[in-house]
Amino acid sequence: MKKLIGLALFVLIAISSFAQVKIHSHNDYTHAQPLLEAYSNQVYEIEADIFLINDSLIVAHSKKDKNLTRTLSSMYLSPIAQLQKDKSTKYGFRLMIDIKDNWDLTYPALRKEIEKYETVFDRSKNKNAIQIVISGNRPADSTFRTYPKWLFFDGLPNISYAKEDLKRITMISDNFVTYSRWGGNGEIATEDKDKLKTVIENAHKLNKPIRFWGAPDTKECWQQLHDLGADIINTDKISECKTYFEQHK
Template identity: 85%
Template sequence: MKKLAVFALLILFTSPGFAQVKIHSHNDYTHEQPLTEAYANRVYEIEADVFLIQDSLIVAHSKKDKNLTRTLGSMYLSPIAQLHKDKSTKYGFCLMIDIKDNWDLTYPALRKEIEKYGAIFDRSEHKNAIQIVISGNRPADSTFHSYPKWLFFDGLPNIRYAKKDLKRVTMISDNFATYCKWKGNGEIPTADKAKLKKIIDQAHLLNKPIRFWGAPDTKECWQQLHDLGVDIINTDKVSECKTYFEQHK
């Protein structure tokens, strides 16, 4: 916990202008310092893939990589709760939980874990709460509104969400490769830019930010997506991405 406290202090030196660019820490659990690097860089969202194994929520990229000691609670929920005891450094980011197993089986275990911590994960209780966002295997979008008030969802393009369900959608996300095969060097082809811009504009008409996963993780791509209007930059290079945008305001 001492290491967590040191990293928490680093966010006090975050540039005020950085809020203009939102960063999604992709596959955070594979980083050398899961959670702490992303937290220190004050990212908008932190992602963890979760499997249900023996009634436990295990953080892993695949079941082949499973380590039963790497639970959602030990890697994220408990450390976040510890960090939130320090009122001078906490901030309200999103924790995206990518559900890799059956939703109906995983949800009861997830709800039990999250609700142990009360208002820490309930933004309706206080503005700096961590917002839980579900991606991967989700329930039917017509049921989003029926879940506890602390639970939100990663949206998909081209879905006509009912108004009450859209309120639970925090963003629109999609696979970059669906629209573009560009590898991240030079310029995105004009025709592909048009395809990307169409999806970006659709998300903005819903008053939702947009994120593309699977995009080239290069400075050229970060900048060009930002220029197209992408609100949330998906990256595995959190510190580098933050520094880049601080230097290119």
């Protein structure tokens, strides 16, 4: 009996550890199947960069590669609303919207688009709603609390957020290169590990998960960041990353 209990505890711990590996679909709109690949793999978060062009919210990495048919609504908001109608497959992920233009100009257009979908993006009204998280050009952190209940923000390290504004932050994100120039293969320097551990621990003191963007997109780096305590793995290789962690529970 004791052996069975011990085995059960081991399995439970292993499952719990795997459950903590969250995948962030970096620049999801550049993937072969935007939204759908990420959704089918049940990632934690999907990222889309937007520009305000002629009163439309256009999904693009830069204005040079803009395509006016690739709107935020057509690529993400409307398809997500349709997916949410299918009760057999829906789950509550996050849509990170990286604002590439001026916040004050972009926000009114964004609010107008989001609020067309009512409860689809509002967890105060629907527990399975898709949470909207703002990154990139954000308003002053002291104003986070003043925005609609459906709007949340990507946090930054080394900022002393007021309690009410901190409630609107879903995670802490930072540039990996700030702490290490490691290429993602072989051994990472102990000094770099210590730097990463410090920022991870500081995020956890705020009870927030942490994500590093700009990190090498390799299996070695995914594992290293996970071992150091990073909660969210930033990747362009969604399926490969998910499979890797499934095989390394």
